[in-house]
Amino acid sequence: MTITTLQPAHWPSVRAIYEAGLATGNASFQTSAPSWGEWDKAHLVHSRLVAIDGATIAGWAALTPVSGRCVYTGVAEVSVYIDPGHRGQGVGKALLQALIAESEKNGIWTLQAGIFPENMASLRLHEKAGFRVIGTREKIGKMGDRWRDTVLLEKRSKTIAL
Numbered sequence: 001m002t003i004t005t006l007q008p009a010h011w012p013s014v015r016a017i018y019e020a021g022l023a024t025g026n027a028s029f030q031t032s033a034p035s036w037g038e039w040d041k042a043h044l045v046h047s048r049l050v051a052i053d054g055a056t057i058a059g060w061a062a063l064t065p066v067s068g069r070c071v072y073t074g075v076a077e078v079s080v081y082i083d084p085g086h087r088g089q090g091v092g093k094a095l096l097q098a099l100i101a102e103s104e105k106n107g108i109w110t111l112q113a114g115i116f117p118e119n120m121a122s123l124r125l126h127e128k129a130g131f132r133v134i135g136t137r138e139k140i141g142k143m144g145d146r147w148r149d150t151v152l153l154e155k156r157s158k159t160i161a162l
Contacts, residue, residue, distance in 0.1 A: 001091065003098045006048035006060055011036045013057035014050065014081075021081045026119045029141050029148070044076060046106040049098055051091045058086035061095040063103060066112060074109040074160065080125070087121070096129045100155065109160040114140075114150040123151060131155040 006014065015036075021027035034042070044063045051058040063076035078099065082091050103111060113131060115122045127133070131153040139147035 001058065001094060002052045003049055003094055004052060006050045006062065008036060008040070010050050010057055010060070011039075014060045015039075017057065017060060017081045017083045020084050025143070026116045027081065027122075029143055031143075043079075044106075047076070047099055047102040047108070049095055049102065051086075051095050053086060053091075056083070056086075058083050058089075059091045059095050061099040063099070063108065063111075074107055076103060076108050076111060078111050078113045078126075080122070092121075092125045093128070096125060100129065104157050104160055107160060109157045111155045111157075113153045115153065117149055117151050123153075126153050126155075129155065 015033045018033045022030055022032065033039070042064055044065060047063045048060075049062070050060045059080070059082040061078070061080045063078060066072055066075045066077050078096070080092055080096055080099070082095075100111065111131070113122075113126050114137065115126065117123070117136065132155070134152040134154055137150045137152055140150050141148055
């Protein structure tokens, strides 16, 4: 498996993986994947990664800014999505470790993740990568007619902005 920079040509596979995650109902409040242009605009230009297994994209990871305010330029939200056929094979761990390293190369001092409490695999993945639970954001958003909680986790860089 190789971790490399996500390119626009990867988008069809990245989008399919994203949609597979959304279909679980426990990956995001989003209900459908955006267009490439919308996704590209919403995510930081750095720290966009794909895991490639042979000729197949096995997963992707990227960062979204948490705010447009300059004081938060070093704070980003993590997205990690794994192809269903590659789950449980260490792809998420490899991507998240690479994303953390890439984020620090680009001056990110705090990574955040908002994860549904039902998504135990993602919670374990982030905790093993050094994220700590800040707390539960109760009924933070509605999915259809159902209020959902998210667990807020963060990882503070040990090398940036000490």
